[in-house]
Amino acid sequence: MSETKLHIVVFPWLAFGHLIPFLELAKRIAQQGNKISFISTPRNIHRLPKLPESLKPCLHLIEFPLPHIDELPENAENTDDTPQHLVPYLFKAYDALEQPLTKFLEKSTPDWVICDFAPLWLPPLSSMLGIPCIFFCSFAACGSSFGLELIMGKKSMESSEAKLLRAVHKRKEVDQSSKPKELNRFFETLKGAQVIATRSCMEIDGEFVKSLERSSGKLVIPIGLLPPSPEDSNDHNWYTILNWLNKWEKGSVIYVAFGTEVTLSDEEFTEIGMGLDMSGFPFFWTMKNRNTSGGSDESQDWIENESKRGMMWRRWAPQSRILAHKSVGAFFPHCGWSSVIEGLQVGCPLVMLPFQYDQWPIAKFMEEKKVGLKVHRHEHDFKFTRDSMAKALTSVMVEEERKCYRSGAQEMSKIVGDKQLQEKYVNQFVDYMKMNRPGYN
Known part of the structure; x- marks a missing residue:
């Protein structure tokens, strides 16, 4: 040649x-x-x-x-x-x-x-x-x-x-x-x-x-x-995020990220927030350019909810590094392929909430591979509820099924991370x- x-x-x-x-x-x-x-x-x-x-x-x-x-x-x-x-x-x-x-x-x-x-x-x-x-x-x-x-x-x-x-x-x-x-x-x-x-x-x-x-x-x-290639370890955002993640026990945090193109309605935003609260687990939610407290300062990088169990981050976040942190027990994405790959690279089980295009078949395929679980949507209007969200999150985080999803994700990480x-x-x-x-x- x-x-x-x-x-x-x-x-x-x-x-x-x-x-x-x-x-x-x-x-x-x-x-x-x-x-x-x-x-x-x-x-x-x-x-x-x-x-x-x-x-x-x-x-x-x-x-x-x-x-x-x-x-x-x-x-x-x-x-x-x-x-x-x-x-x-x-x-x-x-x-x-x-x-x-x-x-x-x-x-x-x-x-x-x-x-x-x-x-x-x-x-x-x-x-x-x-x-x-x-x-x-x-x-x-x-x-x-x-x-x-x-x-x-x-x-x-x-x-x-x-x-x-x-x-x-x-x-x-x-x-x-x-x-x-x-x-x-x-x-x-x-x-x-x-x-x-x-x-x-x-x-x-x-x-x-x-x-x-x-x-x-x-x-x-x-x-x-x-x-993805390793992210810059000197990024100043990382240290604020790291300090928050370090407060929690191993495998106890849900990391939530829906990419840059998913636009949530007020109803969807409320249902997701309530579902996360109902699950009882701490969560770190990256949400770009959204006012999360009805008039809060838009220049503020992050907001903690009243219980101090939820962190809502409103700037770019080093996603790969967050997913690799020992406190993160599940990844809750929109099922964009890049996000799924980042989660599986570190063996993190998925709770999946697809919104558009290829995200639907990806979620179905990942569920068949037993690396995660879809949030149920009603067949008549395709809406999800706080209850269906909390049920999926709980299944992946605490129930006997968790072993199956974590095992499947870790097996797949051997391929993605090779x-x-x-x-x-x-x-x-x-x-x-x-x-x-x-x-x-």
Whole structure:
């Protein structure tokens, strides 16, 4: 095999749940001496974790200003900055990056483009320029396979996950009927790409990798789970959090985090808070940009509830380090794939409350793997209650079932945390790109 290094353009969607795994993949490819052009908008680039000095010669963070759209708030360059009902306009701004990206690709002539689900125009563009395109699906393979089968009519719309997805999608729908919806973007981008890379490993979700390959009719390459790199131990937030966690007994704290894109209604927020209180366990809840006490100072980083058993943190938090702390006994996430991977990396059992898209099949799959338990939702309105929450939390934290979930999570951590295994997948992916780049052979 030629030892010539690759040049790869990486173009993620404007959401942290996508930017971070794309950056993690870029870092691992760059570690082998390959050149990476990682393209996003200035505000997103500046908010990414700092790159190790050793990677800076190979991994270039390139800023494309986001085209102005009147309907978007000032400085909105990410789903985290954008109210949910305005996200369609963020897609519109993202689509307007086609012109500067075209010029960049024409000038730099990379070996490959790795793109996200959102730019359905990029696979045909890269094909026209003679640059092969890989669709990197940063979702779990179970979610991607489920979504594709749903679109293609191979999965019944009457399945429980499909009903939930349809109900939530209706509530989120914005009058943008002339624009491609998110699932259509996923399908069109996948259809146009030469290859699909999935954030999976055969030891955990191999059955869904094979299913995705069958449904798409394309080569699907598992690239490993990309567990996050160690976080900065000098972060000042960590010491405040650490002091609070150190007060509690081993395995007694519930860590709660619903990512950056889940927007809770007042009713949902109340039910979650009451359910946590009813469980009787201390909890640490990261909740970005939410007023939690009816007029409290928004500049305040954290608030303790009246019982002093609950900490509500309102800034960025070092999630991996919190999950690894000895006092944390369960992780209560929204079932985003990145969060699930972080929890399983340290063998932390899950209490799962999915809200959208791939989170439903992920929760079902993790429950089948006996690493956690879903919070029950009513079938008629898909709502959860404080009682259903408290029951799930109690099952994972104190009842006999806890042994099963903890055992399952710890067994899975042996796979997620196996650095050699995860590196092997990335190495095989890089080997594929070297052997199949234009002009090779």
